[in-house]
Amino acid sequence: MIDSLYIGWQYVTHNKAKAATLIACITLIAALPLALESLLDESERQLTSRAQSTPLVIGAKGSALDLVMNTLYFDDEVPELISMAAAEQVMASELAMPVPVYARHQARAFPIVGTTLDYFEFRQLRIAQGRPLALLGECVIGAAVARELGLEPGDSLVSSPETVFDLAGVYPLKMKVVGVLRKSHTSDDLAVFVDLKTAWVIEGLGHGHDDVTKIKDRSVILDRTSDNVVANAKLVQFNEITEVNIGSFHFHGDPAIYPVTAVIALPNDEKSGTILRGRYLTKDANYQIAEPDDVIDGLLENIFRIKNVLDAVIAVVGFATVLAIILVFSLSLRLRQREISTIFKLGCSRMTIARLLASEIAIIVLISGTLCATVVWLTNVYSNDLVRALFMG
Amino acid sequence: MIQIQGLEFGYPHSDFHLSVPSLRIAVRERVAVIGPSGSGKTTLLNLIAGIFVPSSGEISVDRVQVNALGDAGRRDFRITNIGFVFQDFELLDYLSVLDNILHPYRITRALKLDTEVRGRAVALAEQMGIAKYLKRRPDELSQGEKQRAAICRALLTRPKLVLADEATGNLDPENKTHILDLLFASLAERDATLLAVTHDHDLLTRFDRVVDFRQFRTPGAADD
Numbered sequence: 001m002i003d004s005l006y007i008g009w010q011y012v013t014h015n016k017a018k019a020a021t022l023i024a025c026i027t028l029i030a031a032l033p034l035a036l037e038s039l040l041d042e043s044e045r046q047l048t049s050r051a052q053s054t055p056l057v058i059g060a061k062g063s064a065l066d067l068v069m070n071t072l073y074f075d076d077e078v079p080e081l082i083s084m085a086a087a088e089q090v091m092a093s094e095l096a097m098p099v100p101v102y103a104r105h106q107a108r109a110f111p112i113v114g115t116t117l118d119y120f121e122f123r124q125l126r127i128a129q130g131r132p133l134a135l136l137g138e139c140v141i142g143a144a145v146a147r148e149l150g151l152e153p154g155d156s157l158v159s160s161p162e163t164v165f166d167l168a169g170v171y172p173l174k175m176k177v178v179g180v181l182r183k184s185h186t187s188d189d190l191a192v193f194v195d196l197k198t199a200w201v202i203e204g205l206g207h208g209h210d211d212v213t214k215i216k217d218r219s220v221i222l223d224r225t226s227d228n229v230v231a232n233a234k235l236v237q238f239n240e241i242t243e244v245n246i247g248s249f250h251f252h253g254d255p256a257i258y259p260v261t262a263v264i265a266l267p268n269d270e271k272s273g274t275i276l277r278g279r280y281l282t283k284d285a286n287y288q289i290a291e292p293d294d295v296i297d298g299l300l301e302n303i304f305r306i307k308n309v310l311d312a313v314i315a316v317v318g319f320a321t322v323l324a325i326i327l328v329f330s331l332s333l334r335l336r337q338r339e340i341s342t343i344f345k346l347g348c349s350r351m352t353i354a355r356l357l358a359s360e361i362a363i364i365v366l367i368s369g370t371l372c373a374t375v376v377w378l379t380n381v382y383s384n385d386l387v388r389a390l391f392m393g
Numbered sequence: 394m395i396q397i398q399g400l401e402f403g404y405p406h407s408d409f410h411l412s413v414p415s416l417r418i419a420v421r422e423r424v425a426v427i428g429p430s431g432s433g434k435t436t437l438l439n440l441i442a443g444i445f446v447p448s449s450g451e452i453s454v455d456r457v458q459v460n461a462l463g464d465a466g467r468r469d470f471r472i473t474n475i476g477f478v479f480q481d482f483e484l485l486d487y488l489s490v491l492d493n494i495l496h497p498y499r500i501t502r503a504l505k506l507d508t509e510v511r512g513r514a515v516a517l518a519e520q521m522g523i524a525k526y527l528k529r530r531p532d533e534l535s536q537g538e539k540q541r542a543a544i545c546r547a548l549l550t551r552p553k554l555v556l557a558d559e560a561t562g563n564l565d566p567e568n569k570t571h572i573l574d575l576l577f578a579s580l581a582e583r584d585a586t587l588l589a590v591t592h593d594h595d596l597l598t599r600f601d602r603v604v605d606f607r608q609f610r611t612p613g614a615a616d617d
Contacts, residue, residue, distance in 0.1 A: 003499035003506070007488070014487030014530075342483040345444055347472025348500035349465065356500070 004352070008359030018332075019364060022325060026368035029318045031375040033311065038376060039390070040307055042383035044300055050186055051292035053123075055273055056096070056265040058086055058280065064290040065299060071262040072292055073187040074103045074111035081259040084196075086287055088256060093279070095272040096265040102199045103191075103261050106160045107175070110145045113191045114199025114260075122266060125188055129153055130179035133195050136249055137241025139175040140193045143183035144388075151177050156240075157192060159202045173202045174240040185384050200251065200258055201241070208238040208249035265289070329361065394420045394554060394586040395441060400450035402433075402440060411436055413450070413609050418602075420553075423577065423587040425597050428606020434590040437606075438556045441588065442475050443467030455553050469503040476547030476585075478576075480559035482539040484531040484546075491527040494518065494545045504550060517545045521575055537568035541575065548579055555580060557589035561596065573599055 012019045050072050059067040060080030069075035081104075090098035099122055102114035117132065119125075120140075130153030133140055141151060151157060155177045175194065183189055200206050213229055223230040238245045251258075267273030280289035333340075340353055348356075379386065395418040403410040411433035418424050426434050439445045441452055443459040444467075452459045455474060462470060484493045492499075494514045498506035518524045521541040523534070531539055540560065547555055560576070561569040573596060580587050589600070597603050 007492075007496075007499060010489075010492065011487045338483070339485060342479070343496070343500055345439075345442065345471075345477055346497050346500065347468050347475075347503070349468055352500050 004355045004359040005363065007356055008363050011360050012363050018328070019367075022328060022364050023368045023371065025321050025325060026365065027371040027375065029314075029321045030368065031372040031379075033314050033318075034372070034376045035379040036307070036310065036314075038379045038383055039387055040303065043303070043387045046186070046384070046387055047296045047300065048293070051296035054264060054292045055267055056276065057262050057290045057292055058082070058090065058098075058265055058287050059262040059290070061286075061288045064288060064295050067262055067288070068290055068292045068295040070103055071101050071264065074113060074191050076111075078104050079261055081261060082263070082287055083257045084260055085256045087260065087263045090263060090265050090276070093276060094268075095276045096267040099264040099266065100196060100260040101262045101264060102196060102203075102259065104259075105162070105199065105202050107139075107157050107192050108149060108160065110142075110149075111191050112139075112159055112199060112202065113193050114196045114202075115193060116196060119193070119264075122264070123184070123186075123188055125184060126182045127179045128182040130177070132179055133193065134178070135241075136195065136198055136201065136246055137173070137175055138178045138194070138198070140179040140181060141177055142181050142189040142191045142193075144189040145192060146180040152180060153178055171204075171237065171239050173198070176241075187388075190388065196258075196260070197251070198241075201249065203259070205253075205258055206249055206251040208241065208245050209235050211248065333357070394418050394422065394455060395588065396451070396453040397441075398451045400440065400447050400452060402436065402445065402447045409433070409436075411440075411609065413437065416604065418586060418588060420586055421581075421584055423580070423599075423601045424589070425600040425603045426588060426590045426606065427592070427594070427597070427603060428609075432606040433609070434606055435558055438558055438588065438590060441554075442471050442477070442556060444471070469501070472497055472501045473503050473550060474553050476550060476552035476555040478540070478543055478547045478555060478557040478560040480562040482531070482536075482543040482563075484539055484542055486531050489528050489530060490518070490523065490534065490542050491515075493531065493542055494527075494549055496546060497550050510549070514545065514549055517548060517579075518542075520579065521545055536563055536565075537572060540564060540568070540572050544572070544576055544579070548583065548585075551583060552585060554586045554588065557587065557591075559590055559592065561591065561593060569593065569596065 051068070054072055057068055057071045059071070060082050062080055066075070066077045067079045070077060070079055084100060087098035087100040090096050097118065099116060099118045100114075101119070103111050105112040113119075120132065127140070128143065129146075130140070139157060141149075141157070146152065149157070156174050157177055158172045158174050161172050175192075175198065181188060181193075194202075197206060209231075220231050220235050221229060222232050238248065241249060265273075265276060267276055277289050277291075279285065280287055343353060343356075344350070395416065397413050397416040399415075400411070400413040409431075426437065428434050436445065440447055441454060441459070443462065446460050446467075450460075454470070457470060457474075459467060459470060484490075485496065488496065491514060494517065495506060495511070498504045498510055504510075515524060515527065518527055521544060523538050523541050523545070526534055526538060526542075531542065534542065540563075544560075555576075557576070561572055564572060576587070577599070579585075591597070
């Protein structure tokens with residue numbers, strides 16, 4: 001047997017291109033469904049675990065999926081905005097604790113999530129380096145953001161303008177990184193967390209500038225009365241919040257109408273949750289309330305329906321590949337008739353000839369199996385990151 | 394060494410028929426077989442080697458009636474007693490020269506590959522002047538070197554009989570003489586018998602005896 005394997009190995013290594021092609025075909029066709037299965041299992045686990053740990057999400061009426069995907073996974077698809085009044089309404093009901101979320105802006109392709117400190121408590125996020133949010137203009141970044149951007153406490157991160165062509169739009173805000181979160185293997189690893197007010201500054205609802213009452217440059221002032229000064233666009237606004245200028249930052253208008261993308265509601269108990277859900281089910285309710293678990297279940301049903309189609313496609317491709325491989329082996333046998341005839345003449349039995357050929361196939365299948373197992377193992381090891389990269393942006 | 398009596402053989406679905414009433418070849422004899430193409434020279438070698446079984450008659454090699462043995466018996470007899478040298482060398486291109494020489498030991502349980510055999514293979518390669526090519530593949534060798542490797546393979550099992558089928562057919566005149574010199578010297582050392590099919594009439598004087606196939610009745614054979 002060892003001699004057969006030795007001769008088989010010599011054949012395989014001598015015919016590298018043919019062997020490599022066969023190995024690649026077998027590996028791919030065997031690894032693909034297994035790796036896909038693994039990734040889908042992981043995506044299901046990630047989606048459901050986060051959805052199950054988020055009891056209720058309140059947001060604008062419309063797509064519940066967009067609302068949940070944005071609130072839980074900070075998806076690019078931003079739902080209609082609601083106001084902070086929604087959070088105050090939940091608070092006033094005394095049925096649940098509201099955790100407002102404003103996930104609309106980005107910093108170097110990572111979502112900026114404006115929220116309150118309750119969010120960190122609710123998600124059980126821990127600081128690995130630095131400290132939690134304390135002042136306006138500060139941010140705490142997820143572990144993956146820190147790793148990919150090479151940031152640590154003390155560094156700065158600039159929010160991305162909504163569009164580079166919108167010159168009159170919101171100017172980027174240079175945020176100070178004060179903390180890095182411990183890796184949580186969730187979407188929080190890929191987010192930049194700021195206080196809600198900082199998010200509103202990024203939105204342009206709050207700003208800081210020189211004290212207009214002390215400006216001597218008349219070209220900046222449009223109108224000055226005893227109790228009001230109106231400045232024009234020449235007045236320079238700060239694009240970084242520092243210890244020196246933090247006092248100048250202020251908001252205009254009623255904070256209750258400031259926008260958020262959603263409010264996560266954490267009911268006191270099951271009964272409170274049921275009552276709260278009931279309040280949003282009426283036709284005249286301004287907002288919708290979504291149960292992430294149900295929404296994600298619906299999404300998974302669709303994913304697994306697609307997976308069934310994919311499985312069928314893979315099965316057909318696999319069958320075609322197996323036929324092609326059989327064809328390759330049988331053509332190879334025909335080409336090697338002379339060699340087979342020679343070793344038979346030398347005194348080799350037909351059984352030994354079959355064993356020699358089987359050894360070559362076994363070596364190719366063994367290498368393919370090893371590669372397949374490695375691919376599946378690597379997929380399992382990195383499924384968390386792969387799912388994030390492939391399915392959740 | 395070889396004794397053939399009343400041999401009759403025909404391929405299924407073919408007009409070809411080989412009839413050898415009597416043929417005796419002595420131990421250590423070097424016999425050339427000549428005859429027209431298609432007259433059955435190679436078929437005779439295959440019958441003596443036990444690859445084919447005659448429809449009637451007897452073939453004995455070293456007092457063993459080969460055609461009376463079963464499949465496995467003929468195979469084991471062949472690999473342990475008979476060395477084959479082919480016109481096209483029939484070396485396996487994916488094995489090194491050394492592995493080609495050792496090949497008979499790797500394809501049967503009747504032979505055991507050990508360090509003594511390996512040593513013998515190297516010594517044989519040295520004798521044939523190809524020791525420095527042992528790690529090379531056949532496609533890196535000249536025609537003459539390939540045939541020398543094939544002879545090493547045939548002789549490694551210490552066969553009592555060597556069957557050569559146009560062994561010099563693909564060699565240039567200089568190589569033909571050299572290869573025959575080497576083959577005859579090796580056979581003499583081992584007291585082995587040679588039965589060689591050849592079309593090369595210039596070489597016939599080197600043999601002890603020539604068997605002309607025209608004496609056997611083979612309908613459909615073309616003239617040489």
